Amino acid sequence: MAMKLYNYFRSSASFRVRIALNLKGLSYEYIPIHLAKGEHLLEAFAPLSADRLLPVLETEGLRLSQSLAICEYLDEVYPEPKLLPGDASARAQVRALSQMVACEIHPLNNLRVLKHLTGPMGQSESAKIEWIHHWIHTGFKALETLLTERGAKQFCWGDQPTLADACLVPQVFSAQRFEVSLDAYPTIRRIHEHCMSLDAFDQAQPSRCPDAAA
Numbered sequence: 001m002a003m004k005l006y007n008y009f010r011s012s013a014s015f016r017v018r019i020a021l022n023l024k025g026l027s028y029e030y031i032p033i034h035l036a037k038g039e040h041l042l043e044a045f046a047p048l049s050a051d052r053l054l055p056v057l058e059t060e061g062l063r064l065s066q067s068l069a070i071c072e073y074l075d076e077v078y079p080e081p082k083l084l085p086g087d088a089s090a091r092a093q094v095r096a097l098s099q100m101v102a103c104e105i106h107p108l109n110n111l112r113v114l115k116h117l118t119g120p121m122g123q124s125e126s127a128k129i130e131w132i133h134h135w136i137h138t139g140f141k142a143l144e145t146l147l148t149e150r151g152a153k154q155f156c157w158g159d160q161p162t163l164a165d166a167c168l169v170p171q172v173f174s175a176q177r178f179e180v181s182l183d184a185y186p187t188i189r190r191i192h193e194h195c196m197s198l199d200a201f202d203q204a205q206p207s208r209c210p211d212a213a214a
């Protein structure tokens with residue numbers, strides 16, 4: 001039975017899973033859930049996702065949430081090409097790079113957080129943009145330092161794409177969308193550009209998704 005990915009073209013966490021599926025050459029049914037229209041908050045979505053977040057992957061009778069857990073599941077069940085390297089110390093470092101994006105930047109700028117800032121907390125649109133820029137710069141400064149120290153070239157780790165690249169590229173898209181200057185991050189820009197030259201990343205990008213025009 002085909003895998004089903006409930007996702008949204010602009011969702012960074014969904015984008016990570018689309019990259020992982022493409023890298024592994026796995027086909028899937030794309031099921032769009034319109035986050036901006038609040039479709040994930042409708043009662044019909046409740047049985048799919050207890051936390052009302054995308055993406056959700058249905059496969060082999062399982063319903064999986066949390067993009068990093070989904071990617072690691074795919075890596076265990078479909079081991080080639082590997083998203084996580086073979087030895088424990090390299091794996092820990094790739095996971096750390098991934099989490100620097102997925103735990104330290106992305107959640108702070110998630111839709112519901114931004115809505116809470118401009119809604120109940122009464123912040124202005126310009127304060128929201130300042131908040132977004134602040135947390136992306138904070139995270140990217142740290143990532144740029146680490147990647148440069150380690151001599152990262154075309155990818156975040158080693159000479160193949162890993163989970164860390166699947167996290168970094170969507171975060172760069174989000175930075176570009178909010179017009180965050182990437183001038184101070186040459187290593188991040190180089191990795192992003194190289195990843196985007198690969199089909200697996202290119203085909204997963206928001207503008208290629210079936211719901212992009214919605």
Ligand SMILES: N[C@@H](CCC(=O)N[C@@H](CS)C(=O)NCC(=O)O)C(=O)O
Pocket residue numbers: 010011012013014035040052053054055065066067068102110111112113
């Ligand atoms: N840690 C989660 C984050 C999932 C997440 O925040 N998804 C966003 C889209 S990128 C979402 O569904 N947001 C809905 C909202 O904020 O209301 C993961 O990695 O899957």
